[in-house]
Amino acid sequence: MSDVANKATKSEEAGKFKAFVKREIGRVTALASLVVIFTFFTIMRPVFASWANVSGGILMSTTVIGLMAIGVTFVIITGGIDLSVGTSMALVAVIVGKTVMAANLNVWSGILFGMVVGSLLGAINGILITVLKLPPFIATLATMKGAQGLALIISDLKPILFTTDVKGWDSIAQGNIIPNLPNAVLILLVAAVIASIILNKTVLGRYTFAIGSNTEATKLSGVKVNRWLIAVYALCGFFVGLAAVVMTSRLGSAQPDLGLGYELEAIAAVIIGGTSLLGGKGTISGTIIGALIMSVLINGLRILELQQEWQYVVVGAVILLAVYGDNVRRRRAGETTN
């Protein structure tokens, strides 16, 4: 092997390594922040690290926002946004509650139904954005309002109680297929793995990144961008539907006014996890880490009994720090920032 070729291989390897660092450091810094925050609270109150708190407190609190955030990750990678996930969750919860109680559905049909309704709502967002060519921010702001209103109308302004007639609805979130691990957490983990596979190993995933990197180029290469975008928003809705099912199971009821504001927590989790608001980049594992940072932080502050008003301040500061740190890192790496 000639020297020249050798050098080329070396620089290629160095390039690969740089690319790896570039790709992974977002998640690595997020994970490091998570470890630091977790350690801090453990030192302050050792009970924080007990399994009862980790599973029943932290992980359980991550389930609803985490599932929504997984869906939103796909949307943000395409360069879009979905503001409707919070109130859509309430709407799905209400529709599922009404239907399950009226039609006496069993648990499995109820779950499936929730995911179908969620996907349909998501597809509506996709159609508004592609067919009517509305900016995602406006389109999903409109459906956010619409879903909020419909949830109130359909529920007749009352929470819908899943009575004991629906056997096992409680167990969707609170049962334990794996001992000592609430099912809701298991659902989140499985959903994350499936989402990761879709994002990294399927055509849908490939086009999600391609659309986010350069919509025009993707279109010119013959990809039916509109169809795939509708699919992405429907997929987001699918996870929102799952979040709605988990939420109703955790509460034993569908609360029609619960969900507004959750979209921002989900979006924050996605961004803290290193996904770029500009699109084209992002990971599911990063999003899960982002969601965990939020719930570890909030749970820890509650365990420390910090005054509520200061809790808000600390959460705000940590979001700023996390995203700012990521931006500085990207600037150094010569990327454009959010």
Add this chain to the structure above:
Amino acid sequence: MKKGLLSVAAVAALALVAGVNAPVQAADKTLKIELISKGETHQFWQAVKKGAETQAAKMNATIHFQGPAAETMIDKQLEMLDAAIALKPDAIGYAALGTTQSLSHLKAAHDAGIPVYMFDTAASCEGGVPALGEKSDCALGVAYTNSLAAGSLAADKMAALLGNKGKVLVVGHSQTNQTGIDRAKGFTNRMKSKYKGIKLLTTQYAEGGDALKAQEIVSAALVANKDLKGIYGTNEGVSIGAGQAFKAAKLKNGAVKLIGFDSGKQQMANIKSGLQTGAITQSPMGIGAKTVEALVNYVRNKTVPKNLIDTGFYYYDKSNITKPEIAGNLYE
């Protein structure tokens, strides 16, 4: 109601004395009343609306009841208030969300000659509730549950349940609206002044009465305080969330006492099953009815209402939940 009949009788008597041209047409005209509530979602507001509708039907008036989707939407509610003023109704009932922000809007109603009676929550009018009345440019008065007193009743019940000792957590539903503040403050003040054996943890808030957040707060508190003995939740959503946290932690019924607020299907089921110990209920139908009564009497008969009408509250638990005086104020 009784007072209303008396007033009508008084006017009729006057008309008889006056003999000719009795002002019957004034009594015949159906009065239009705009009611701007703090919300529509919770069944509580639906009960207020029902009470108002029933009373209005009795007194030849119609009501138009509306409120924002969430109790955090102060701006939205003020828009509704402005729109109501623009309609020039015979009277307006208003439940203050933005206790200071609404003052200029209430003055606008006063300047337009529309009488306003507040319900559930008073705005921070100059001089407070004592200064309300015909001369006030804020409102004639307010019909509400004395939330401070209701909170302190909850404290009495909690202290009795715990034999005046143990750790108690208050989970509030709002740090910004007066009802939320008073329900929590009434409880904590009473505990601190009267029941020294009770140790209060730092009050936490599930803003807006978010049941999921309440569940998370209570789960964390149960982990952090193995010796937690009691929880007081200041609204329906919080009480539901706290009960669900007990379920998730697989607590034995009654191991931690839970006193909630208001009613609703799930909370009532929890009280019947023993998951929740009891709750304080207001008289929401009474709030709606008394507001409409005060306004109609004022517009039609010039009877100036009291500047403060306390509409009452009760503690209920498994033992008295079906008794008529309680059940009438509970809603599913």
